[in-house]
Amino acid sequence: MLDEGVLQGPFGSWHANSLFAVLLRTEQQLQNDGISLSRIQRVLKGPAGHGSASFQSVAVDLISRHCGPGHLHRTARKLARWNFAGDEAALVARVLEVFEILRRWCPPRVASAYLRTLFNGWVARRRMRHAEKSGVDKPCQCLLGCESGDDSIEHYSVCPAVWGHLRRDRPGGLGVKMPPAMLSFFLLDPGTSEEDVVRLAPFNYGVYRAANYFRFETTDTGVSTRTLLPRWVERGAEKSRARRLLYDVR
Numbered sequence: 001m002l003d004e005g006v007l008q009g010p011f012g013s014w015h016a017n018s019l020f021a022v023l024l025r026t027e028q029q030l031q032n033d034g035i036s037l038s039r040i041q042r043v044l045k046g047p048a049g050h051g052s053a054s055f056q057s058v059a060v061d062l063i064s065r066h067c068g069p070g071h072l073h074r075t076a077r078k079l080a081r082w083n084f085a086g087d088e089a090a091l092v093a094r095v096l097e098v099f100e101i102l103r104r105w106c107p108p109r110v111a112s113a114y115l116r117t118l119f120n121g122w123v124a125r126r127r128m129r130h131a132e133k134s135g136v137d138k139p140c141q142c143l144l145g146c147e148s149g150d151d152s153i154e155h156y157s158v159c160p161a162v163w164g165h166l167r168r169d170r171p172g173g174l175g176v177k178m179p180p181a182m183l184s185f186f187l188l189d190p191g192t193s194e195e196d197v198v199r200l201a202p203f204n205y206g207v208y209r210a211a212n213y214f215r216f217e218t219t220d221t222g223v224s225t226r227t228l229l230p231r232w233v234e235r236g237a238e239k240s241r242a243r244r245l246l247y248d249v250r
């Protein structure tokens, strides 16, 4: 049984609902429903595993059959937070399509950061204000170098300090010639080509990592978003097909 005491921390309810806590509870819940690590291992060794199925594919199959379409409703509820125009079912379908593209092109870390974006999982000041006892009056400014926005996903998704890198010609930038838009940053614009989704996804990862870096890891004012962001984008695409597309390398 999960000891809820291990999930306590200085941010109160935020710790209890952090990604780690959600993963821990999900593992416990799935185990209670008969989907355990040992069951997955048994399936892998049995005829259904065929000796070639991966641990992840077996786990996804078991969970999908157990949960049914509930994840679609949950995704729709999470997307409602962003007030995107358009049909809800079409947006959810687009999310599934994007994850399929990411599966083919990008490392899991990129899909993980993308899920955090969709599900409002960044530790941004706007989101954390309610959880910090003394944080209400603290400045809430963009961490990535512009003075026009606040520390929030809504702002970073259109922040001029980061879109400059995306739109700049290659090799200095990523050469994506689209105007800043939240729908594009969320990879949900149906007009975005598959190749631009592959460019936008490591960019999304890079912005997430850069914001975290400035929030938690440095007070060095000599480090700029312009030098740091390209490194995180490259890290996002490392050892994947996406890297070949972004940087024309083999």
Ligand SMILES: [Zn+2]
Pocket (backbone or CB within 6 Å): 142, 143, 144, 145, 146, 147, 148, 149, 155, 156, 159, 160, 161
């Ligand atoms: Zn900004």
